[in-house]
Amino acid sequence: MFTKILIANRGEIACRVAATARRMGIKTVAVYSEADANAKHVAVCDEAVLIGPAAAKESYLRADKIIEVARATGAQAIHPGYGFLSENAEFADACAEAGLVFIGPPASAMRAMGSKSAAKSLMEKANVPLVPGYHGDQQDAEFLHTQADRIGYPVLLKASAGGGGKGMRVIESSEQFKDALASCKREAISSFGDDKVLAEKYLQRPRHIEIQVFADTLGNCIYLFERDCSVQRRHQKVLEEAPAPNMTAERRAAMGEAAVAAAKAVGYVGAGTVEFIANQDGSFYFMEMNTRLQVEHPVTEMITGTDLVEWQLRVAAGEALPKKQDELTIHGHAIEARIYAENPEKGFLPSIGTLRHMQTPAAVSFELGGTAFEPAAVRVDSGVRSGDAISPFYDPMIAKLIVWGADRKQALARMAQALAQYQIVGLATNIAFLKRLVEGQAFSTADLDTGLIERHHASLFPAAAAAPASVLALAAVALIEAEKEVSAAQSGANAADPWGQALGWRMNQAYLRKLSFSDEFSAEQPYCVGVRYRAHDWLFGVGEAEPQVLSLMSQQGCDFSIKLGDLAVHGSVRRDGELLHVFCNGAHYPLHYHDPMAHAGESEAEGGRLTAPMPGKVVAVMASAGQSVKKGDALVIMEAMKMEHTIAAPHDGVVEEVLYGVGDQVADGAPLLAFKTA
Template sequence: MFKKILIANRGEIACRVAATARAMGIKTVAVYSEADAEAKHVAVCDEAVLIGPAPAKESYLCGDTIIAVALATGAQAIHPGYGFLSENADFADACSEAGLVFIGPPASSMRAMGSKSAAKTLMESADVPLVPGYHGDEQDPDFLQLQGDRIGYPVLLKASAGGGGKGMRVIEKSEDFKAALASCKREAISSFGDDKVLAEKYLTRPRHIEIQVFADTHGNCVYLHERDCSVQRRHQKVLEEAPAPGMPAERRAAMGEAAVAAAKAVGYVGAGTVEFIANQDGSFYFMEMNTRLQVEHPVTEMITGTDLVEWQLRVAAGQPLPKTQAELAIHGHSIEARVYAENPEKGFLPSIGTLRHMDTPGAVSFELGGTPGGAPAAVRIDSGVREGDAISPFYDPMIAKLIVWGADRNQALARMSQALAEFQIVGLATNIAFLKRLVEGGSFASADLDTGLIERDAETLFPQPKAVPVGALALAAVALIEAEKDCSAAVSANRSDPWGNALGWRLNSAYQRQLTFSDEYTAARDMKHYKVDVTYHAGGWDLAVGGIEAALSVTRREGAELSIKLGATSMHGTVRRDGEIFHVFSGGRHFQLHYNDPMAHAGELEAAGGRLTAPMPGKVVAVLAAKGQQVKKGDPLVIMEAMKMEHTIGAPSDGLVEEILYQVGDQVADGAPLLAFKAAA
């Protein structure tokens, strides 16, 4: 077995590999960019070496530098994690030439499966069913459009070297083909350095089923059953579960055997995933093979009692697979939710900022590699960040993977719902509330699954904002008043002096004040204001809020946790203040209330209007309008790229483009004005 390995990655996968290696007595070396100097993966490894600036192409994608670090630190092998260099055949060859073990498949296997088009040709020769499409080398736009017309719309364009949903476009009609192709190619070259695409018939209501395979150097190859990854947004997975709901044993075996056959056909070694697209009638087609460990591998571990990272290390060291196919039974059900720093209500735009507070839901380490049939821990958190860490614009904005296990799917659903209710994050936007609606929604709960589920259920998954409940407003008000009391007690020189405290004492009358909160504070035109009237008296306060007027008392206060009683109603929650924002976690929901202090903002003016601004930090990749151009509402004006994804900024109304403020290639900050725009009268 290895004595020391280098982990050529970052985030939660680097932390995960380090934990497994430590349990096996293997030392680890981390590499990090300037942006990751204080990152969690740097702290958990035995050694850490700086390899370059923040952009991945100048650090985590520099294979020569990483190999040099491995040799200098005495590492015997390199674990690439997923993403970055994990599916780079040239890097695998370079490792071998340097005398290092690449913990992954042979370069020949990666080359065979690394190109979607080449892989489909290989599978076609092996009689694996394929979706109708064009997988050739010809990339002329007119030719590709003819292929799209031949296939029949809707058509799916995919980057041949792609993955993770990047470089994919669904085209509904022929006249949209050229614009979608150009956008797809731009994203492909940015993400993978290769703008080659393939075209396929886009199936309606398909399911995304993938098979985890594992092979060793002794000729053994097994499948560790399937995962259903149908719930996606923009072709990126949101929820994954194992086993797939409603999967008959016969089809499971057929898909598993087909996946093993595909792996053997390319001389595969290590962990890999063969992905299929399945119709509702049970028919399935080969889609692609990911020649690495997948982000969603924990659900497979949970139901099979295995540690797939340990398997990777053992197989790379020349050992046989730890289990045979007959030993890989399914125990229970597991679901994984990807907790991201993003805003679902704004098209899932990534959110940049600092994790000022993060409280995870009763996280317990899962005993990987345990006895089959033994009940694993109910909740597992895989994360590469800690409270106080920053989510930067340079890398994927994943905060954590939340994984639950249950004896059956219903129990797993209940545990996931409860875990999401307990997951608290302050400092940036997250998708936690969206995930909770998704898990509790009728379609997912009843396993009515397909890749269009989120769009199909948009009305329930993206509900119109509702009024903040009285309980949340009361908790915020109490938190504010209690904080004022604490501050008063801390600074008062004479605590017996009634004039020197913030307890609301008055000589001949009761002190009354009005607190004003608002939600939707990031969009002034949608802002809702709430008034809370407080009357101080010797025994506590009276609150008037939301049409309710009653005596209020604090029954328990432990740090940020509050239990209060408003009249006859008891309320409980956690309130965390971040500047002027009160984050109220109560009843499984998260309310963000802006405290409007008129004294704090006296004299401030609103920013001048008429300028369309960048929704996040990024780079301008296309300017589609010109100075003096008349445009219609919704016309695309500027395309930005951030975190390898393209975002189109459209005209908010009919109007005139008065000035272009940035050009293609310019880096822009969050909120920067992109162009001057005058709305039509």
């Protein structure tokens, strides 16, 4: 077994690999970019070495630097994690030439499966069913258009060298093909350095089911059952679970045996995932093989009682697989939710910022690899801590939240409860969306397909609801108690002076204080709250409603227990500038406090300018000065975090000036063009 390995990755997967290595007594070397100098993965490894600037191509994608660090630190092997160099055959070859073990499959297997087109041709020869489509090398735009017309719409375009939803477009009609192909190729070349695409028939209401396979160097190959990854946005997974709901034993065996056959066909070694697209009738087709560990591997670990990273290390060291096929069984049900810094209400636009506060659900260590199967109810895999920043340079994942239950019903309940306990302040997240998704009828009843989010858009994206009086009461109490603490600390020797403390004391009558809050729902008409101070409590009212008695029952830091009328309320209030983040009953309410002592709010006088929603690069400009456009017309396309974002005309009007060109880097909020409404 190795005594030291280098982890050629960052974030939660680097922390995940380091945790298993530590348990096995293996020392770890981290590599990091300038942007990650204070990152969690740097802190959890035994050594850490700077390899370059923030941009991945100058740091985490520099195979030569990584190999140089591995040799200099005495590492015997390199674990690539997922993403970056994990499926780079040239990197695997370079490791071997340098006398280092690549903890992954042979370069030959990666080359065979690295191209979606080549992989499908290989599977066709092995009699694995394929979705009708074109997987060849001819990339002429007109030829591809003809092939798409032949296949029949809707058609799915996919980057041949890609994964993770990058370079993928669903085309509904022949008229959309040209623009979709250009966009797909731009994203593919940016993400993978290869703009080759393939075209397939887009199946209606398909499920995305993948099989975890594992092979050693001694000729053994097994499958560790399946994961259902049907719930997706932008062709990227949102929720994953194992085993797949409504999976028959016969179908499981058929898919598992097909996956093993695919792995054996390319001489596979290590952990891999064979992905299938499945119809509602049970038929399935090969999609691709991911020649690495998957993001969602924890759900497989939780139902099989295995540590897949430990298996990777043992297989890479030349050992046999720890278990045979007949020794594997399924225990219970596991679900994983990906916690992202993104705004679902704005098209899942990534969010940039600092995690000013992060409180995760209580998690019990899941002892992987043991002989007894005793999974934890909740597991959190994360690569960030409170105070860390989500930057525009890398994937905006904050954490993976994984739960286990004796059955799917219990796992669903635990996931909903765990999401309700998650608190994040400082940037937008998808936590509330995930909770609606998990509790929604479609997912809870396992009515699954890759279009679930779009089909249930209305229920998953409800109109914003007004903050209830109990939430406003929590905010008011938090403000008042914070003011008391400040005034008490400042009063010093004059502590007995009632004029010098924020106690609401008045000589002749009770003090009635007016507070004003607003949120997205009430931005135009703020919540007007009245608080009348009394000896030991308050009278609290919202607007013209009848006031109720409000009292503070207990306080521990930012956690409050109050009583409003006959209602007992518990919640947390975290202040971030003028924002009060109230967490109550599993929901998060960001309230803007209109402080009468603060400066008047600044006006965002952007006029008719359209601004960048986040830092990124301009990849296409479709408008010119003086051009008349209609509402919804694409004007500029930006790329950020390897995803394209289209800036469209908000109204009919005229473009007065284009301020950036293709290739320009723009900052968050930068005006992209001047626009005059018709």
